Amino acid sequence: MRIPKAASNPVSDMQRSRTRKNWLLSAPALVVLAAASSGPLLIVLVYSFLSAGEYGGVVWKFSTDAWFNVVFFRDIFDGTTTFADAHMTILWRSVRLSFITTLITLAAGFPTAYFIATRPRRNRSLWLFLITVPFWTNLLIRTFAILEVIRNEGLINIGLQTLGIIDKPIQMLYTDFAIMVGMTYVYLPLMVLPLYASMERLNFSLVEAAYDLYATRHKVLHRIIIPLVKPGIIAGSILVFIPSLGAFVTPRVLGGGKKMMLGNLIELQFGAGRNWPLGAALSVTLLALVMAALLMYVRTTQRHSGSVR
Amino acid sequence: MVEKQGTGQANTEAPLPAAIYAERVTKAFGEGKKKVLALDDVSLTIEENEFFTLLGPSGCGKTTLLRLIAGFDQPTAGAIMLRDRDISQLPPNQRSVNTVFQDYALFPHMTVAKNISFGLEMLGKPKDYIKKTVGDMLALVKMEELRDRRTDQLSGGQQQRVALARALAPRPQVLLLDEPLSALDYKLRKEMQIELKQLQLETGITFIFVTHDQEEALTMSDRIAVMNAGRILQIGTPRQIYNQPADRFVASFIGRSNFISVEVLSVEGRRARLKLSSGREVISPLPDNWVPRGRVTAVVRPEYAQLVAGSGDEGDLQGVLENIVYLGTDTQYHIRLPDETTFVTRSQNQCQETEAFEDGQSVSVVFKPEAVQVLRS
Amino acid sequence: MIPFIKKRPPFSLKRQPGFGLIAGLCFVMLYAPIITLVVYSFNAGKYISPWEGFSLQWYVAAWGNEAVQDATMRSLFLAVQAGIYSTVLATMAALGTTRTRPFRGLMAIYAMINQPLMVPEIVTAVALLILFAMIKSLTGIQGMFYLVIAHTAFCIPFAYLPIRARLEGMDLNLETAAADLYATPWKTFWRVTLPLLFPGIIAGSMLAFVISLDDVVITEFIKSSGQETLPTYMLGQLRRVVTPEINAISTVLLGLSISVVCLLFFVERRSRK
Ligand SMILES: Nc1ncnc2c1ncn2[C@@H]1O[C@H](COP(=O)(O)OP(=O)(O)OP(=O)(O)O)[C@@H](O)[C@H]1O
Ligand SMILES: [Mg+2]
Numbered sequence: 001m002r003i004p005k006a007a008s009n010p011v012s013d014m015q016r017s018r019t020r021k022n023w024l025l026s027a028p029a030l031v032v033l034a035a036a037s038s039g040p041l042l043i044v045l046v047y048s049f050l051s052a053g054e055y056g057g058v059v060w061k062f063s064t065d066a067w068f069n070v071v072f073f074r075d076i077f078d079g080t081t082t083f084a085d086a087h088m089t090i091l092w093r094s095v096r097l098s099f100i101t102t103l104i105t106l107a108a109g110f111p112t113a114y115f116i117a118t119r120p121r122r123n124r125s126l127w128l129f130l131i132t133v134p135f136w137t138n139l140l141i142r143t144f145a146i147l148e149v150i151r152n153e154g155l156i157n158i159g160l161q162t163l164g165i166i167d168k169p170i171q172m173l174y175t176d177f178a179i180m181v182g183m184t185y186v187y188l189p190l191m192v193l194p195l196y197a198s199m200e201r202l203n204f205s206l207v208e209a210a211y212d213l214y215a216t217r218h219k220v221l222h223r224i225i226i227p228l229v230k231p232g233i234i235a236g237s238i239l240v241f242i243p244s245l246g247a248f249v250t251p252r253v254l255g256g257g258k259k260m261m262l263g264n265l266i267e268l269q270f271g272a273g274r275n276w277p278l279g280a281a282l283s284v285t286l287l288a289l290v291m292a293a294l295l296m297y298v299r300t301t302q303r304h305s306g307s308v309r
Numbered sequence: 310m311v312e313k314q315g316t317g318q319a320n321t322e323a324p325l326p327a328a329i330y331a332e333r334v335t336k337a338f339g340e341g342k343k344k345v346l347a348l349d350d351v352s353l354t355i356e357e358n359e360f361f362t363l364l365g366p367s368g369c370g371k372t373t374l375l376r377l378i379a380g381f382d383q384p385t386a387g388a389i390m391l392r393d394r395d396i397s398q399l400p401p402n403q404r405s406v407n408t409v410f411q412d413y414a415l416f417p418h419m420t421v422a423k424n425i426s427f428g429l430e431m432l433g434k435p436k437d438y439i440k441k442t443v444g445d446m447l448a449l450v451k452m453e454e455l456r457d458r459r460t461d462q463l464s465g466g467q468q469q470r471v472a473l474a475r476a477l478a479p480r481p482q483v484l485l486l487d488e489p490l491s492a493l494d495y496k497l498r499k500e501m502q503i504e505l506k507q508l509q510l511e512t513g514i515t516f517i518f519v520t521h522d523q524e525e526a527l528t529m530s531d532r533i534a535v536m537n538a539g540r541i542l543q544i545g546t547p548r549q550i551y552n553q554p555a556d557r558f559v560a561s562f563i564g565r566s567n568f569i570s571v572e573v574l575s576v577e578g579r580r581a582r583l584k585l586s587s588g589r590e591v592i593s594p595l596p597d598n599w600v601p602r603g604r605v606t607a608v609v610r611p612e613y614a615q616l617v618a619g620s621g622d623e624g625d626l627q628g629v630l631e632n633i634v635y636l637g638t639d640t641q642y643h644i645r646l647p648d649e650t651t652f653v654t655r656s657q658n659q660c661q662e663t664e665a666f667e668d669g670q671s672v673s674v675v676f677k678p679e680a681v682q683v684l685r686s
Numbered sequence: 687m688i689p690f691i692k693k694r695p696p697f698s699l700k701r702q703p704g705f706g707l708i709a710g711l712c713f714v715m716l717y718a719p720i721i722t723l724v725v726y727s728f729n730a731g732k733y734i735s736p737w738e739g740f741s742l743q744w745y746v747a748a749w750g751n752e753a754v755q756d757a758t759m760r761s762l763f764l765a766v767q768a769g770i771y772s773t774v775l776a777t778m779a780a781l782g783t784t785r786t787r788p789f790r791g792l793m794a795i796y797a798m799i800n801q802p803l804m805v806p807e808i809v810t811a812v813a814l815l816i817l818f819a820m821i822k823s824l825t826g827i828q829g830m831f832y833l834v835i836a837h838t839a840f841c842i843p844f845a846y847l848p849i850r851a852r853l854e855g856m857d858l859n860l861e862t863a864a865a866d867l868y869a870t871p872w873k874t875f876w877r878v879t880l881p882l883l884f885p886g887i888i889a890g891s892m893l894a895f896v897i898s899l900d901d902v903v904i905t906e907f908i909k910s911s912g913q914e915t916l917p918t919y920m921l922g923q924l925r926r927v928v929t930p931e932i933n934a935i936s937t938v939l940l941g942l943s944i945s946v947v948c949l950l951f952f953v954e955r956r957s958r959k
Pocket of ligand 2: 371372373487
C-alpha cells in the first residue's frame, strides 16, 4: 500500500506545487479585487438591513425598513401605507427602457455585424475598429454629444426648423426617449461585437447549402443565419441589457432630474435623500436583477450547446 | 433555342438534351496582377443519367466548375445550360441542381430529418409528401434510426449519408458531389463508393462527381474529365482514359507510365507507324485531333510490358535490372535502359513463385505493339 | 422555359437586402454626434450653438482654467497609477491562470477577476462609498489612496484580457527550449516569457489607462471634496449652462483615448503580420 503511494508522490507533489504557484501569482489581484470590488458588495447587503441615520450614514440597528420602503410608502403624517408608486415607476422605466434599448441595438447591430462579417477578410478589422473606437471613448462625452444633438437648440431641432418642418423645437431632452436614444448610442458597440464574433465563425457553406436547397434570402436569414448566430444574439443582448439596467450617467445627463432610472434613485438616497439603507436595498435589488439576467444567459447558452432544441 | 422549346414536353423521339452543357466557360478570380484563371475556356457535355467525374490535382478548378454549375459563382465568360436552358445567371435557389458539399455543410441546428426535409419545405411541397419523401430518403441511405439525431452527433460516414439524402430529396436534375468521400477512412470510402454508384443507378439522377483520387474515378465513373490548371485535357470512359491517355499529364496522373521517345514514320488515318529507340517498328492508335510528326513521346503501362532474362529478341528494349520492389499482389522491376532512363514493368505474383531475377542482371523488356500509345505534346 | 433572361447583377450569396444601408446608417450615427461635438468646440460664440465662426478661444479658456488643470493632472496621475498597478497584478494573475492544467478554484479565480465587468458600476460605487466612509471615520486617513485602489480594481479585468489572450497564443515549446538550454526558471521568465508577452502587456496597460481615465460613476461617488477628476468635473459642469469649453475639454480627452486605441490597433496589426 505504501509503495505505490510513495511512487506517485513526486508527480502529485509537482502538480500541487504548481497549483500553489498559480494561486500565489493570482493572489495579489484577487486581494485587491476582494478589497475594492467584490468584498464591499457584502457590506451593501448588510447596510440594507440597518436603520437610517438622521444626517446620512446608518445607525447600527437591525431593521427591515429599507426593504419595506423599496416597495411601500408610509406617510409620515397620517401613517397610512401605500404602494411606493415613485419607486415602481422608476423600476418599470429602468426595465422598459433597458428592454427597448436592447431591441433597438439588436435591430441596428445585427445588420451592422453582418455587414462587417461579410466584408473581405483584410478589411474586416478596420470596420470593427470603427465600431470599437467610440466604445473606448468616454461614456460621459458620448452622452454629452447626444445631448448636443437632441436638445432644443441642438442639431436636430435647428435642422428641422431651418427646413421649415417644425416651427418650435420638439422637446426631446429630459424624456424617456432621450434616455433611450442615449443608451442605444452608447451601448451599440456592445451589441455589435459579440454578434460579429459569432457571425465571423458562421460557416458560409451552410448558407450556400440553404440556397442550393431552394431557400430564398429571407428564408436563409430566418432559418439558417439567425438560429446559428443565436449565441451572439443572446450575448449581445445581455451585454446591452445589464449596463442599461444599471445606467447612471446617461439618464442623469439626458433625463435631467425628472426621468430617473434605478441608478439615479440609488444615488439620490446617498445624496439628498440621506437614506443609505434604502439606497443599499435598492442596490441589492439592482444587483439581483442583473444576476437573474446573467443566470438566464448561462442557462440558455447551456441549453443551446446541449441537446436537441 | 426557340425551336427546341417543345422538345422537353412531348417529343420523345428527339434525342434528350444534355443534362449539362458548358460552353467555353472561363472563370477568373481577382484583378490585374493577382488574376487567377481558375477555369480557362472549358467546354463539356454531360449526358442524362451519367456518372460523370471531374478528376484532377488540387487547385485545377474542379470545385470552381462545380460552383458555377450550382450557381454559387457566375462565369466570367461562357454559358452553362441545364437541359437546354441557360442557367448561367440564375441564382442557386432557382436551379434544379443540388450539391453534396465537401465538408457536408449539414445544418448543425437541425435534426437529420429536418436537414433532409429542408429543400422540400423551401419548395413548398405539401406536408404529407415531405413526410413520405423524408422517410424514403432515410430508408435509401439506411439512416431511419437516427432521424431525430442532431447532425453534429453523427460519425463522418453518417453525415455523408445525410448530406446525400438531403441533396437527393428534392429530386434534382443533376447532383453535384465535391470530393464527398475524401473525409472518410479507407474502408468506409470503399463501401461508400459502391453505395454511391448503386444510388445513382437506382435514382437515375445525373451525378457530377469531383475527386482527385484516380482509383475512385476509374471504378465509379461512366466518363471522366481529366483537368489540370483550369483546362480539360481529356474526356472519356475510364478505359479510354487509362489506355489511350491524350497527353503526358493524363498518362502520368493516372496510373504509372513509362515514357519512351519514338519516331513517327508515317500516319495512316487514326494510326501511326512508329519506330522505337531499339529499332522495332510498331503501329499504334493516335489521340484525337493530333497528327504527330518527327520525334514524339509515347507511353507504355508497366503491366503491359514483361521482363525476359538475357538479351531477348532483336528490337526489344535492353537494359540492366536495377531494383526489384515487391508489392504483395505484384512485383515491380526497375530497368535502366542504355539512354539512362528507367523503365518499370510490373507482373502479378504467382503462388510459390521463386525469385526469378536479381539486381544487376541484364534483361530485356517485351510488349505488344498495341501497348504503345502516342501522346499529344 | 422562356429563353430570354433578364440581365441582373450577379447573385451574391452573402447579400441581405437593406443590411448595408442599416450598417451605413449605424456608422454615421456613431460618428455624427462625436464629430458635431468636436466641430462646436471651435465655435467662436458664447454658447455651443449657433455657429459663430472658428476660434480656439475655448481651448485657451480651458487651458487657463485652474480647476481644469487641477482635474487633468489628477486624472492623469490616477490613470497612470491604476494602469501600472492593475497591469502588474493582471500579468501575474494571467501567468497563474493560463497554460495550466485546470486546478481546483481556477473557475473561481476567473469569476473573481471578471466580477467588476458583471456588477453594475453604480452598485460597486455605492459599496465603495460605504466601505471608504467607514474606514475614513475609523482611521481618519484621507487621500488619493482610495481612488487609486478602486481604479486599480476595476481596471484589472481590462488589463487581464489581452495579456491572457497573448499568453494563450504563445508557444510553450519556446520556454521548454530555453530551459533545455540551461536557463533557470527565473532567467527563462525574464529573457523569454516576458519579452514575448510584451505586446499583451502594452495592450493591457493602455486599456487600463483609458478605462481609468474615462471613469465617472465610481470616482463621482468615492472622491472627497477637492478630488475632482476631469470626467467628474465635466459631469458637474453639465448641470449648468454649458459653454463650448466643455466641448474643448471633451475633444482633448477624446483625442487622447482615440490615439491610444489607434496606437493599439496598429501595433497589433503589425505584430500579427
Ligand atoms: N474565391 C476565390 N478567390 C480567388 N481564387 C480562387 C477562389 N476560389 C478558387 N480560387 C483559385 O482557383 C483555382 C482553382 O480552385 P478550385 O477550388 O476550383 O480547385 P480544386 O480543383 O477544387 O482543388 P482541390 O482539389 O484542392 O479542392 C485555385 O488556384 C484557387 O486558388
Ligand atoms: Mg475543391
